[in-house]
Amino acid sequence: GLHLALEQARATKISWNGQAVASAPDGYYVDRSIETVALPPAKAGENILELVCPLTRRIGLEWCYLLGDFGVAGAGQSFRLTAPPSRLGFDSIVPQGLPFYSGALTYSLDVQTDRAGALRLHLPHYRAAVVRATLDGTQSQMLAYPPYTVDFAGVAPGAHRLELKLYIPRTNGFASLHQADEKLRWLGPDAWRTTGDAWTESYRLSPEGILSPPTLTLLSD
Numbered sequence: 276g277l278h279l280a281l282e283q284a285r286a287t288k289i290s291w292n293g294q295a296v297a298s299a300p301d302g303y304y305v306d307r308s309i310e311t312v313a314l315p316p317a318k319a320g321e322n323i324l325e326l327v328c329p330l331t332r333r334i335g336l337e338w339c340y341l342l343g344d345f346g347v348a349g350a351g352q353s354f355r356l357t358a359p360p361s362r363l364g365f366d367s368i369v370p371q372g373l374p375f376y377s378g379a380l381t382y383s384l385d386v387q388t389d390r391a392g393a394l395r396l397h398l399p400h401y402r403a404a405v406v407r408a409t410l411d412g413t414q415s416q417m418l419a420y421p422p423y424t425v426d427f428a429g430v431a432p433g434a435h436r437l438e439l440k441l442y443i444p445r446t447n448g449f450a451s452l453h454q455a456d457e458k459l460r461w462l463g464p465d466a467w468r469t470t471g472d473a474w475t476e477s478y479r480l481s482p483e484g485i486l487s488p489p490t491l492t493l494l495s496d
Contacts, residue, residue, distance in 0.1 A: 277314040280304035280340040283328060284312050290325040291315050304340060305445070311342065317356060346372030351477040367482035369447070374480050377448035379440055382485060386435040393494040394427040396437070400486040403441035411435050426494070439485065446481045454479060
């Protein structure tokens with residue numbers, strides 16, 4: 276399911292492991308200007324993606340994105356494609372195979388209660404824009420503001436499924452990931468125009484995801 280996401284797809288000649296790829300877009304990624312083009316499957320070992328495009332007043336070099344059902348492992352400047360992670364721990368998703376992921380991510384948790392009551396969920400540490408918590412596919416609530424706590428009323432004894440859908444911001448996909456000035460607090464155009472010690476070849480990634488275990492408390496109705 277590999278796709279290449281890029282701007283000016285129709286003006287770009289695409290080659291994947293020496294094989295010409297039709298540059299007809301079949302969708303878009305995040306923004307309609309970033310079109311997606313289907314790629315042949317990746318092979319084990321090294322894969323070579325080659326893009327040839329004209330540089331004009333209206334066409335310039337922009338970031339490209341490799342999309343698909345895979346994980347990413349590595350650090351610094353060197354990363355490789357891996358199998359997608361099947362489980363996530365309560366920590367940043369960056370070292371768990373999703374360093375550049377941005378978008379919706381759902382954690383599915385099995386919950387067992389021994390009596391009836393109201394189930395209180397508290398998320399002490401997470402990095403996401405908002406979280407939608409859904410119990411058994413019916414009760415759904417949003418967490419966006421302190422104290423990051425919601426209650427589910429009328430929970431019966433037994434097994435339950437709690438889903439936490441995080442809306443991960445686009446930081447690790449679109450931000451100035453080679454900006455090395457840790458004192459910079461405002462991101463604008465100059466954050467991408469870095470020189471000297473403010474630039475690094477390594478990727479500076481931000482922690483995302485549920486960073487510590489949620490707490491669940493069964494209250495009396």
